[in-house]
Amino acid sequence: MKPAGMLLANAVQCALLEAFSLLVPASGRCEWRSEWRAELWQVRRCAGCSTDWKAEFEAVYFCIGALPDAIEVRCIARAAHPGSAPIHRSAVFCLLILALILACGWAIALRSPAVIAELHPARYTAREGLVSVSVARAANNEVSLISVEEYRRWAGSKQRFFNDISFYRMERLIWDDGRQKTALSVGRGSANLFTLLGLPMEIGSAEPSADPQLVLSDALWRRDFAADSRILGRRIKVGSGLVRVTAVLPDDCWRLPDAAEAWLIEPDNRLEAGAPGHVVALLTPAGWQMMQNNRAYIPSFDAKSNNRGLLAVSFVNRTIGPWGAYCISILSALLVLPAITSVSRSDKASSTVKPSCAQLAVPGLFFSAKLALLLGILFILPIDLVYANSKGYDSGAPCAQLLFTLIFGLLGFWWGVDDQRKRCPICLRRVTHPARVGIASRTFLAMNGTELMCTGGHTLLYIPAVPTSWFYAPRWVYLDHSWRFLFDA
Amino acid sequence: MAQETRLSHTAAMILQAIDAGFVYGFSVMETLGLPSGTVYPALRRLERDALISSQWEKQSIADAELRPPRKYYQITPTGNSTLEAARRRYPLLERLLPAEEAERV
Numbered sequence: 001m002k003p004a005g006m007l008l009a010n011a012v013q014c015a016l017l018e019a020f021s022l023l024v025p026a027s028g029r030c031e032w033r034s035e036w037r038a039e040l041w042q043v044r045r046c047a048g049c050s051t052d053w054k055a056e057f058e059a060v061y062f063c064i065g066a067l068p069d070a071i072e073v074r075c076i077a078r079a080a081h082p083g084s085a086p087i088h089r090s091a092v093f094c095l096l097i098l099a100l101i102l103a104c105g106w107a108i109a110l111r112s113p114a115v116i117a118e119l120h121p122a123r124y125t126a127r128e129g130l131v132s133v134s135v136a137r138a139a140n141n142e143v144s145l146i147s148v149e150e151y152r153r154w155a156g157s158k159q160r161f162f163n164d165i166s167f168y169r170m171e172r173l174i175w176d177d178g179r180q181k182t183a184l185s186v187g188r189g190s191a192n193l194f195t196l197l198g199l200p201m202e203i204g205s206a207e208p209s210a211d212p213q214l215v216l217s218d219a220l221w222r223r224d225f226a227a228d229s230r231i232l233g234r235r236i237k238v239g240s241g242l243v244r245v246t247a248v249l250p251d252d253c254w255r256l257p258d259a260a261e262a263w264l265i266e267p268d269n270r271l272e273a274g275a276p277g278h279v280v281a282l283l284t285p286a287g288w289q290m291m292q293n294n295r296a297y298i299p300s301f302d303a304k305s306n307n308r309g310l311l312a313v314s315f316v317n318r319t320i321g322p323w324g325a326y327c328i329s330i331l332s333a334l335l336v337l338p339a340i341t342s343v344s345r346s347d348k349a350s351s352t353v354k355p356s357c358a359q360l361a362v363p364g365l366f367f368s369a370k371l372a373l374l375l376g377i378l379f380i381l382p383i384d385l386v387y388a389n390s391k392g393y394d395s396g397a398p399c400a401q402l403l404f405t406l407i408f409g410l411l412g413f414w415w416g417v418d419d420q421r422k423r424c425p426i427c428l429r430r431v432t433h434p435a436r437v438g439i440a441s442r443t444f445l446a447m448n449g450t451e452l453m454c455t456g457g458h459t460l461l462y463i464p465a466v467p468t469s470w471f472y473a474p475r476w477v478y479l480d481h482s483w484r485f486l487f488d489a
Numbered sequence: 490m491a492q493e494t495r496l497s498h499t500a501a502m503i504l505q506a507i508d509a510g511f512v513y514g515f516s517v518m519e520t521l522g523l524p525s526g527t528v529y530p531a532l533r534r535l536e537r538d539a540l541i542s543s544q545w546e547k548q549s550i551a552d553a554e555l556r557p558p559r560k561y562y563q564i565t566p567t568g569n570s571t572l573e574a575a576r577r578r579y580p581l582l583e584r585l586l587p588a589e590e591a592e593r594v
Contacts, residue, residue, distance in 0.1 A: 034545075034557070034558075034560075035514070035560045037557055038513075038556075038557040038558060038559050038560065039513070039514050039515045039525075039559075041556055041557050042513075042515040042516075042556075042559075043515060045556075046515075046519065061524070061525075062525045063525075064525075064526065065524055065525025065526035065527075065528075065529060066525065066526075066529070067526065068526040068527075068529075068530045069525070069526070069529035069530050069533065071530075072529075072530035072533045072534065073533055076533055076534075076537050
């Protein structure tokens with residue numbers, strides 16, 4: 001094995017032992033580490049005669065055995081000191097888990113080009129007045145596709161409400177590079193498509209031209225052309241004819257329905273009749289005045305003077321962006337939260353023990369840290385779920401993100417508040433050992449509810465079974481030093 | 490008289506291996522062919538039950554042999570009587586690993 005590989009394997013083995021040692025109680029951690037390092041030395045020496053990789057694999061396998069050992073040591077220590085808190089109840093563990101989820105979320109996000117593209121909304125803004133056009137009878141304009149003939153008729157007639165109008169549709173075309181044939185998902189659009197959309201090109205330009213032009217997506221350019229800028233101007237065979245590659249479109253720019261690997265831009269008269277497609281247009285000021293709630297009903301007459309009303313839907317509401325969806329969902333979740341859980345602060349019972357100001361500030365700091373991590377998770381996790389596997393812009397994605405963020409937000413905030421309510425204000429461990437206190441028939445005469453205990457011996461938490469005028473919120477009782485003997489094992 | 494600890498077959502084998510002179514974790518593991526995730530937790534339990542005790546090798550000895558110091562395990566009197574009971578329960582145990590087989594380091 002090369003020294004670099006050996007170093008990496010050694011680093012993995014040491015990291016495993018270090019990580020597992022965190023499970024061992026602090027008092028015995030050094031000794032535990034020393035024993036495992038000494039034993040690992042023996043393993044390496046005995047495995048030295050094996051092939052390099054096999055020896056390192058055996059050493060790693062040996063180190064994995066440290067996990068049950070560390071757990072066993074911890075269990076033995078806990079059995080010897082029943083008062084010691086399990087690690088999963090500690091505040092640090094809670095923050096570590098949240099930080100781990102957040103780190104995983106960002107790791108997934110950074111590995112997914114679609115997510116990265118979504119996180120840079122500044123690179124795309126819908127042009128003012130840009131709308132999708134469909135026949136008004138269709139309730140959902142996304143599926144009401146329009147034929148080429150109808151588009152030509154609209155484009156050829158005098159327009160009062162549209163400045164410019166363009167057409168595109170998706171097709172599977174074969175790209176033949178002489179050695180192999182590859183099926184591409186190609187958006188065939190009219191000559192003014194990119195000018196109308198006002199999309200910036202990564203390289204080259206897609207100005208209207210008499211020749212068929214091919215605009216590559218960034219993904220295709222990198223995958224099949226090795227990001228070679230010399231591809232610009234070259235003629236390649238796509239479908240039945242030769243086309244000229246003129247530009248590369250950045251990944252995050254195309255936000256219209258249906259994703260494509262390339263776009264074939266042709267003069268209007270060369271658009272073949274066939275499958276229907278999408279129509280996009282720019283509204284005139286007159287058309288803009290007809291917009292209500294991002295929609296406008298526009299009259300249009302066919303050759304027989306029949307009114308075929310058109311529905312223009314603005315793209316502005318589709319480009320809400322991840323931040324917009326996130327903010328709306330978080331705000332909604334915060335508004336709904338009081339309906340699903342109590343957000344009132346717990347009571348403090350009269351007690352001789354008065355916590356210091358620093359002690360009183362600690363729960364607030366912990367809650368702030370938890371909330372910050374939670375907000376980070378609620379931002380990145382729904383984006384990962386919605387965009388990580390997406391092949392292009394999906395108009396339903398912002399809605400899905402909105403929904404996921406709202407659901408996760410409600411669950412997350414509910415958990416955050418509930419978790420905070422059950423943590424000892426002194427040591428921030430979750431209270432445990434619930435015990436029923438009182439009887440239901442005496443609810444209004446005496447305490448009736450559940451009592452929980454901090455295993456560190458700092459506090460008791462009383463939760464009323466039925467809120468009454470004198471006992472309506474969970475109540476903390478701080479324990480004085482006379483209780484210590486119960487908890488000092 | 491205190492009740493004798495009943496050992497599982499694996500724990501009995503590990504105790505027998507220590508009695509046979511395989512006195513540190515890796516040597517037990519190698520002799521019995523058991524994985525580290527079985528041997529070391531079993532050693533902890535045997536030590537908790539006071540059937541074995543452990544002590545660190547002197548640093549000078551380890552330095553002389555250019556290696557880290559080992560943690561040696563030895564069987565206690567309680568462990569001896571428990572092992573005797575285990576041998577009666579598992580007759581092949583002693584034949585598998587005869588006592589004093591290993592060279593004590």
